[in-house]
Amino acid sequence: MYSCAKCPGQSLVRIERGSGLSFACPECRGQMIGIGVLRQLLPKPVVNTLWQTAIRSPDSGTAHCPGCTMAMQTFMTPVPGGTLTLDVCKRCCLIWFDDQELEALSRPEPTEKELSPESKVAMAKFQVEWERQQIENRPIGTGQGWEAFLYWLKMPSTGC
Numbered sequence: 001m002y003s004c005a006k007c008p009g010q011s012l013v014r015i016e017r018g019s020g021l022s023f024a025c026p027e028c029r030g031q032m033i034g035i036g037v038l039r040q041l042l043p044k045p046v047v048n049t050l051w052q053t054a055i056r057s058p059d060s061g062t063a064h065c066p067g068c069t070m071a072m073q074t075f076m077t078p079v080p081g082g083t084l085t086l087d088v089c090k091r092c093c094l095i096w097f098d099d100q101e102l103e104a105l106s107r108p109e110p111t112e113k114e115l116s117p118e119s120k121v122a123m124a125k126f127q128v129e130w131e132r133q134q135i136e137n138r139p140i141g142t143g144q145g146w147e148a149f150l151y152w153l154k155m156p157s158t159g160c
């Protein structure tokens with residue numbers, strides 16, 4: 001049985017979804033969803049962007065993966081009207097959603113034109129922040145910062 005990423009000692013309950021399983025915490029209403037199931041719950045571009053962001057996340061958070069119990073990584077992803085901070089386990093290929101976070105992602109994605117000025121600012125800030133992190137995390141002169149940036153632009157698929 002899996003334990004909640006956020007509530008010590010709390011077991012997760014199985015939720016049958018049409019296309020697969022997820023596990024939710026009755027206490028905090030957080031939810032653990034594998035990337036494979038997520039791909040069937042959300043539009044493909046949303047999941048791809050989410051996962052690309054997740055696998056580049058360098059920050060260890062306080063949540064522990066229900067699957068392997070290791071510290072999960074936190075990452076930010078832009079959503080209509082703001083940003084979400086989510087937790088990911090790259091080993092288990094799963095993402096932890098706190099209450100309402102999955103709902104925030106499930107909302108229909110506005111097209112570029114429909115984005116509010118606030119969302120555009122949030123997305124721009126997010127990208128600047130991401131680039132800054134890449135530069136800070138890597139020694140200058142190796143070219144890796146730029147490689148990572150180009151990698152980011154190309155949005156390659158992953159093994160998950």
Ligand SMILES: [Zn+2]
Nearest residue numbers: 004007025028
């Ligand atoms: Zn919980």
Ligand SMILES: [Zn+2]
Nearest residue numbers: 065068089092
């Ligand atoms: Zn894990």
